[in-house]
Amino acid sequence: MSQKYLKFQILLALFQICDRFFLFIFILSILSIPLRVNEIFYSLQGESTFAGLPCVFIRLSGCSLHCIYCDTRYAEDEPGRALDIESILNETGEFGCKLVEVTGGEPLEAEGAPELLNALVGKGYSVLLETNGTLPLRGIPREVTIIMDIKCPSSGFSNKVHWANLEALAPKDEIKFVISDENDYQWAARILEKHSLSQRHAVLFSPAFPALRPQSLAEWILRDRLSVRLQLQIHRIIWGEKKRGV
């Protein structure tokens, strides 16, 4: 073996060791990103086409919107616990359930949310992400099912919808409108038609509680022959509106 070749081999080995070392440090740094976690709990999925299935919920803290009908204001107001991804995975694993939803607050406001989603997918979970639709869908693994809100006028934030997200969604992803009155309903129906949403995704029309009676929304949907799913929050029906962690 020539000296030149030997030196080359030694250099190559050093590069490989360094590469692995930096990869190791990189993985460690990802796993140690702290996120503000409001709560992690096990319940029945109350919304989306997954409604009724047992599910672990990871609720991240913080949301910069303040929708009038928000039912998780505590996730905006409370600071939550700072947990790294490994700790979140450990707590999630304790429930022995393979369906997990990352929600909020607004989870995409948290730095490290894409890494958390990646880590959950890597552990073999079926992962749902609930997002308010005002932030770009960047860095989200394609295995994740995205349930994206389109904010209606009565929320006060329909001008914040990040419309480019519609092109980033996959057919398996779902779109949700929370509807407070007939004006919201008419607006949602126009958006539905303009973007052919029913042809592309499961679309959920959810009555805002207590502003709109489910019966009214049901009758409008039937009257106008809309191809959407009326969504009632079944966790609320079962446990009532005030109970947390369900």
Ligand code: SF4
């Ligand atoms: S976007 Fe969601 S979490 Fe944020 S205020 Fe509105 S309803 Fe609440």
